[in-house]
Amino acid sequence: MDIVNVTGPLPPQGHNPEGLWLVGCGNMAGAMVEGWRSAATDLSQAVAIRPSGTPVPGVRTVRTVAKAGPPPGIALLGFKPQKLPEVAPELAAAIGGETIVLSMLAGVEVETLRQRLPAAAAIVRVMPNTPVAIRRGVIAVFGEALDQAQRTRVGSLLAPLGYVAWCGSEAELGTIGHVAGSGPAYVARFIAALAAAGEGKGLDPGLALTIARETVLGTAWLAAAGGEPMAEIARRVTSPDGTTQAGLVVLDGELPGLIERVVAAAGRRSAELAADARAIDSSPAHP
Numbered sequence: 093m094d095i096v097n098v099t100g101p102l103p104p105q106g107h108n109p110e111g112l113w114l115v116g117c118g119n120m121a122g123a124m125v126e127g128w129r130s131a132a133t134d135l136s137q138a139v140a141i142r143p144s145g146t147p148v149p150g151v152r153t154v155r156t157v158a159k160a161g162p163p164p165g166i167a168l169l170g171f172k173p174q175k176l177p178e179v180a181p182e183l184a185a186a187i188g189g190e191t192i193v194l195s196m197l198a199g200v201e202v203e204t205l206r207q208r209l210p211a212a213a214a215i216v217r218v219m220p221n222t223p224v225a226i227r228r229g230v231i232a233v234f235g236e237a238l239d240q241a242q243r244t245r246v247g248s249l250l251a252p253l254g255y256v257a258w259c260g261s262e263a264e265l266g267t268i269g270h271v272a273g274s275g276p277a278y279v280a281r282f283i284a285a286l287a288a289a290g291e292g293k294g295l296d297p298g299l300a301l302t303i304a305r306e307t308v309l310g311t312a313w314l315a316a317a318g319g320e321p322m323a324e325i326a327r328r329v330t331s332p333d334g335t336t337q338a339g340l341v342v343l344d345g346e347l348p349g350l351i352e353r354v355v356a357a358a359g360r361r362s363a364e365l366a367a368d369a370r371a372i373d374s375s376p377a378h379p
């Protein structure tokens with residue numbers, strides 16, 4: 093006798109422990125895919141789910157969760173936080189009890205995700221930055237009560253993409269996001285400002301940009317290779333009463349306070365987004 097489930101969606105069939113769903117694969121998840129591809133990570137079990145159907149190079153791409161196949165070992169959420177109410181119902185019905193949900197939704201807390209996706213084996217938040225595309229990313233990770241196997245599974249997926257920072261709290265993950273997740277935008281602005289200053293002093297624009305970019309890259313590389321304190325790296329190019337010293341007097345008067353305000357502003361916006369996500373959950377319209 094055929095058994096037909098007439099009361100709701102059919103339960104997920106089977107389970108693919110090696111499976112990886114990329115639920116939304118735009119800029120950030122796309123950058124992670126680039127990193128995995130350049131690390132020769134096996135993506136044969138990965139499926140990108142994007143409503144536009146825009147192909148993701150090297151990854152099977154479908155438009156809907158329903159077409160993605162059996163529940164995967166890991167479902168990486170890569171859509172915008174505002175899309176959670178729209179995506180969650182279908183996803184909640186499709187993932188299995190062995191699926192680890194890896195969410196990169198900025199500001200959306202574990203508790204909110206747990207309410208939306210109650211069947212998930214574990215909820216893990218990640219906060220990557222865009223240099224994951226070249227395997228030099230920073231990826232903050234926080235998981236609720238992960239067992240060792242889950243931690244190893246998540247860690248080995250992320251390790252090819254750069255520096256993985258396991259966090260002890262969501263607050264720590266948030267702060268790393270405000271420093272490293274947003275950081276490429278701040279560093280890009282610094283490079284552009286250094287280049288503009290050179291251009292303002294008569295340098296060719298292309299040359300000014302190249303030397304500003306290479307200076308930041310070279311200094312970061314020097315710091316990473318030698319492990320010296322930043323103060324020492326600065327001291328080695330600063331003669332007492334010399335030209336760099338004159339520049340630093342101006343910079344040191346402004347930069348620390350400015351960057352502190354920048355990071356604080358990102359933190360305030362993140363708190364607003366988290367409050368919005370919680371408000372949607374507790375609204376009467378939400379079942």
Ligand SMILES: NC(=O)c1ccc[n+]([C@@H]2O[C@H](COP(=O)([O-])OP(=O)(O)OC[C@H]3O[C@@H](n4cnc5c(N)ncnc54)[C@H](OP(=O)(O)O)[C@@H]3O)[C@@H](O)[C@H]2O)c1
Pocket residue numbers: 115116117118119120121141142143144145146169170171172173175178179196197198219220221222273
């Ligand atoms: N950008 C960053 O530096 C950064 C850093 C850390 C975390 N994040 C987080 O990463 C997430 C994505 O940001 P992004 O900059 O990559 O955004 P994005 O480029 O706009 O990509 C969003 C993706 O979501 C997909 N999408 C839209 N509606 C969907 C639905 N109903 N079901 C499934 N997928 C859907 C889009 O599909 P189509 O491709 O078909 O349009 C697209 O692939 C956000 O939650 C953000 O907070 C971003």
